[in-house]
Amino acid sequence: MYIYLPLLVCIVFCYIGALALYRLFFHPLHRYPGPVLAALTDWYEAYYNIIKKGGLVIEIERLHKLHGPVVRVGPNTLHFNYRNAYHDIYTYGSTLIKEPGFNKGLISFFPRATPACCDPEEAKYRRGLLRPSFSRQAVLSLEYTIQQKIEQLLTLLEEHYNSPSSPVQLGVAYRALTIDIITSYCFAQSSNILDTAPEFSHFMLGDMQEVIKSFWIQRHFPSLASFAYNAPEKLVFSLFPAFRGLLQMKKAFERQIGQLMSNPDAFDNVEHETIYHHLLEPKGEERLPKTTLVHEAFVLVGAGSDTVAAICNVGTFYVLKDDKIRQKLTEELREAWPNKDRPMSNVALEKLPYLTAFIKESLRFSLGIVHPLPRVVGPGTPEIGGLKLPPGTIVEMSVLFLHMNPEIFSDPHTFNPDRWLAEDTSKMMLDLAPFSKGPRICLAWCELYLIFGNIFRRLDLKLLVTADTIEDFAGTPADYFVPQWQKDYWVFVEKASPN
Secondary structure (H helix, E strand, C coil), rough: CCCHHHHHHHHHHHHHHHHHHHHHHHHHCCCCCHHHHHHHHCCCHHHHHHHCCCCCCCCHHHHHCCCCCCCEECCCCCCCCCCHHHHHHCCCCCCCCHHHHHHHHHCCCCCHHHHCCCCCCHHHHHHHHHHHHCCCHHHHCCHHHHHHHHHHHHHHHHHHHHCCCCCCCHHHHHHHHHHHHHHHHHHCCCCCHHHHHCCCCHHHHCCCHHHHHHHHHHHHHHHHHHHHHHCCHHHHHCHHHHHHHHHHHHHHHHHHHHHHHHCCHHHCCCCCCCCHHHHHHCCCCCCCHHHHHHHHHHHHHHCCHHHHEEEHHHHHHHHCCCHHHHHHHHHHHHHCCCCCCCCCCHHHHCCCHHHHHHHHHHHHHCCCCCCCCCCEEECCCEEEEEEEECCEEEEECHHHHHHHHHCCCCCCCCCCHHHCCCCCCCHHHHHHCCCCCCCHHCCCCHHHHHHHHHHHHHCEEEEECCCCCCCCCCCCCCCECCCCCCCCCCCEECCCCCC
């Protein structure tokens, strides 16, 4: 045995050396510029994700400035920085599929949820099951559930955060609101995080942020996530305290789904239609298993809360920072909404041009998903950004480069809602892509209209400027799949005017 050990070591080293030579000089992507380490190993991405704490997009931005619009960021991966390539990959590229390693690794806690479906037909079917729950008709019919939660937040802000000595970190308050909205909307059982004000002490708030910050551990070490999800609770709590919230949610979803699966009459006892009305009763298809439904619920809560909260946080900051934006927005709302004590509907708010422009600019600045979403070129894939690439090539582009493209958005790092009031905004709308092409975009838009409309018509918020107040959201944020800025801001409510 010991005789063969040197031979085995020699074979391993020869293999590694041959692989390195192939990737550097003979691989189909060898002619594209990029770091040598990126060409040699996929762990280049892991280094920036984990060691550099979400620094991949910042590094990619530097690489494009150095090498141009196409950069090799992995042994088999190209990152692009021009709009035609983005649309070829994500809009027109029907022959491309999700890269399995990335998608399954990123949500290794919930491997049976729709985002982990890399087969296009399976993903289409699963999205189809969810689509009725998030159609415009469904959203408008449940608008009252959104309004109820917003009313609760407004009351809390007025009662508890009404002076410079009692401010609130609005990003936390918005996350509490959006989690309550999505859980109430999807399951007719709210998480009631707003009830923990004024401290906002609910474990889900802190735990979910910690889970987001662990995305890259999940992505590159998926077995750890699988262990945390399936191991005994006491062991998980001792090793991974932040997973407490996930396991509590898991129990709640399992209880609700179990009741509905064992007793179909339980559907009659819920306040309103839930996502399970469609997921548990697929027409002409076999019912999804319980584990799949639990995983689907997890992803809906995460995707349905963090992104909307971040958009609200970014947009509110610029209103409070810029008196001109604030004046235009509040004047339009006051004119269209003379009696602020009577709710204004989403349909009515959608007709307000400056509010709509402001929401679009908030969407552009907040980015949504900042990490590039990899896709795999197929045999029938047409050109990507004018390049004919071999099948199996991984292609991607972060939305940061789309939203901050000066050719489409003049002075892109300036928050300017007026840009959306131009006569022709078709190119800008085509390049506004903060959401993935998921089934819940109608709900997100409704939330944004109702939240922003109510906040700026019914409250007088003031920005509390401290040494820790963020100066701008225009810089490149840390990339934890969703953006993470290093600073936040605090606000308080001044006594509102009577009209």
